[in-house]
Amino acid sequence: xxxxxxxxxxxxxxxxxxxxxxxxxxxxxxxxxxxxxxxxxxxxxxxxxxxxxxxxxxxxxxxxxxxxxxxxxxxxxxxxxxxxxxxxxxxxxxxxxxxxxxxxxxxxxxxxxxxxxxxxxxxxxxxxxxxxxxxxxxxxxxxxxxxxxxxxxxxxxxxxxxxxxxxxxxxxxxxxxxxxxxxxxxxxxxxxxxxxxxxxxxxxxxxxxxxxxxxxxxxxxxxxxxxxxxxxxxxxxxxxxxxxxxxxxxxxxxxxxxxxxxxxx
Amino acid sequence: xxxxxxxxxxxxxxxxxxxxxxxxxxxxxxxxxxxxxxxxxxxxxxxxxxxxxxxxxxxxxxxxxxxxxxxxxxxxxxxxxxxxxxxxxxxxxxxxxxxxxxxxxxxxxxxxxxxxxxxxxxxxxxxxxxxxxxxxxxxxxxxxxxxxxxxxxxxxxxxxxxxxxxxxxxxxxxxxxxxxxxxxxxxxxxxxxxxxxxxxxxxxxxxxxxxxxxxxxxxx
Numbered sequence: 001x002x003x004x005x006x007x008x009x010x011x012x013x014x015x016x017x018x019x020x021x022x023x024x025x026x027x028x029x030x031x032x033x034x035x036x037x038x039x040x041x042x043x044x045x046x047x048x049x050x051x052x053x054x055x056x057x058x059x060x061x062x063x064x065x066x067x068x069x070x071x072x073x074x075x076x077x078x079x080x081x082x083x084x085x086x087x088x089x090x091x092x093x094x095x096x097x098x099x100x101x102x103x104x105x106x107x108x109x110x111x112x113x114x115x116x117x118x119x120x121x122x123x124x125x126x127x128x129x130x131x132x133x134x135x136x137x138x139x140x141x142x143x144x145x146x147x148x149x150x151x152x153x154x155x156x157x158x159x160x161x162x163x164x165x166x167x168x169x170x171x172x173x174x175x176x177x178x179x180x181x182x183x184x185x186x187x188x189x190x191x192x193x194x195x196x197x198x199x200x201x202x203x204x205x206x207x208x209x210x211x212x213x214x215x216x217x218x219x220x221x222x223x224x225x226x227x228x229x230x231x232x233x234x235x236x237x238x239x240x241x242x243x244x245x246x247x248x249x250x251x252x253x254x255x256x257x258x259x260x261x262x263x264x265x
Numbered sequence: 266x267x268x269x270x271x272x273x274x275x276x277x278x279x280x281x282x283x284x285x286x287x288x289x290x291x292x293x294x295x296x297x298x299x300x301x302x303x304x305x306x307x308x309x310x311x312x313x314x315x316x317x318x319x320x321x322x323x324x325x326x327x328x329x330x331x332x333x334x335x336x337x338x339x340x341x342x343x344x345x346x347x348x349x350x351x352x353x354x355x356x357x358x359x360x361x362x363x364x365x366x367x368x369x370x371x372x373x374x375x376x377x378x379x380x381x382x383x384x385x386x387x388x389x390x391x392x393x394x395x396x397x398x399x400x401x402x403x404x405x406x407x408x409x410x411x412x413x414x415x416x417x418x419x420x421x422x423x424x425x426x427x428x429x430x431x432x433x434x435x436x437x438x439x440x441x442x443x444x445x446x447x448x449x450x451x452x453x454x455x456x457x458x459x460x461x462x463x464x465x466x467x468x469x470x471x472x473x474x475x476x477x478x479x480x481x482x483x484x485x
Binding site for chain 1: 317320321322323324339340342343346347349350351353355356357358359370372373374375376419423
């Protein structure tokens with residue numbers, strides 16, 4: 001069974017649905033009309049562009065092209081995390097890129113290689129959507145985790161300095177802050193796992209069902225992807241913090257103000 | 266002048282600046298082993314930053330500091346911090362119960378061998394008029410004075426030869442100030458550098474360094 005295509009005029013009908021949120025925005029004079037319009041235009045343009053590009057990727061199904069796509073996604077996520085955390089891109093871009101790439105690639109390759117037993121680990125049909133889902137969730141978790149980590153140390157500077165003054169090594173002094181950051185980052189994934197299927201039908205499962213698969217097959221994919229996402233989240237947050245620390249702290253263990261976009265003020 | 270082995274703390278030609286404004290220029294200080302030195306001066310003149318410089322928590326654009334005869338550098342700082350106990354102004358004890366806060370630094374690799382010192386905890390709590398029931402209280406419920414005394418007790422339990430105190434009596438009552446003064450006076454083995462406006466508690470100080478900004482200093 002193949003999925004039913006949506007004609008362009010049918011897709012245009014979907015935009016009619018926007019009348020509902022537009023009504024709410026106008027009625028309550030919510031000051032987000034400009035941002036919403038921009039977001040809608042961006043969503044449309046970005047997805048059309050990605051759709052065209054993915055068509056090429058799926059037609060060619062070339063390992064290097066697929067790998068290139070993954071690297072592009074990781075780069076965009078890297079910049080997005082640094083910006084959202086209000087950190088200086090130049091200071092953390094490289095280590096964060098490595099953490100995101102490693103944290104996304106490891107569960108993705110385990111998924112395609114070990115679970116699905118694909119001959120080609122980078123098969124576009126599996127690697128692109130699975131990698132994208134893992135990375136998308138890692139992105140959200142990393143923003144929460146990395147921002148919590150650096151902001152906590154900045155706002156609790158006295159507590160952190162006290163730990164150093166008491167003889168703690170750098171890894172000992174930052175440990176409670178890493179714990180707090182990882183907890184904040186992983187809590188949404190844990191909550192999602194606990195309520196999945198009850199509160200919402202997850203994206204991958206919906207996609208597999210729409211693709212014509214048996215609901216039980218969809219469930220198995222969903223369970224595997226949830227575990228892969230959770231693994232990726234844990235790895236990218238922990239690695240992201242540890243790897244960016246090298247350039248964020250000086251040799252005395254003091255957090256550099258220059259890592260923040262506002263210079264630490 | 267004492268030899269470098271006899272000097273517990275040495276600052277040489279330090280300059281401090283904050284937001285482009287010079288706070289201190291050419292500041293030098295020698296604190297010999299076992300001496301008690303009181304540092305006073307107007308607020309914002311850089312006294313607390315000088316203490317932080319001895320711990321490598323702040324760096325001066327010019328000048329150098331030495332602890333226990335060794336120059337403080339990015340390499341030596343980690344071992345030199347083990348020579349110093351530090352009580353900051355209005356200490357932030359973090360989260361958890363008093364027992365957990367007191368216990369925490371003894372999990373650091375540098376302090377694991379000092380765990381037996383925790384045996385003196387009740388005695389010190391008695392000395393500083395803190396009841397034993399406080400141990401199971403959450404630190405967020407403590408008063409400023411209680412937090413300050415807990416921070417002082419932890420510093421004493423760490424058994425360092427050098428004690429840096431930043432306004433340690435700001436939240437203490439007269440009786441506890443007197444107790445602290447007597448305790449520090451009795452510890453002839455301890456080198457103490459204290460920043461305080463309250464000079465009455467530290468009448469036993471061997472030397473008082475008055476910081477005016479722009480280059481005060483001295484040796485005790």
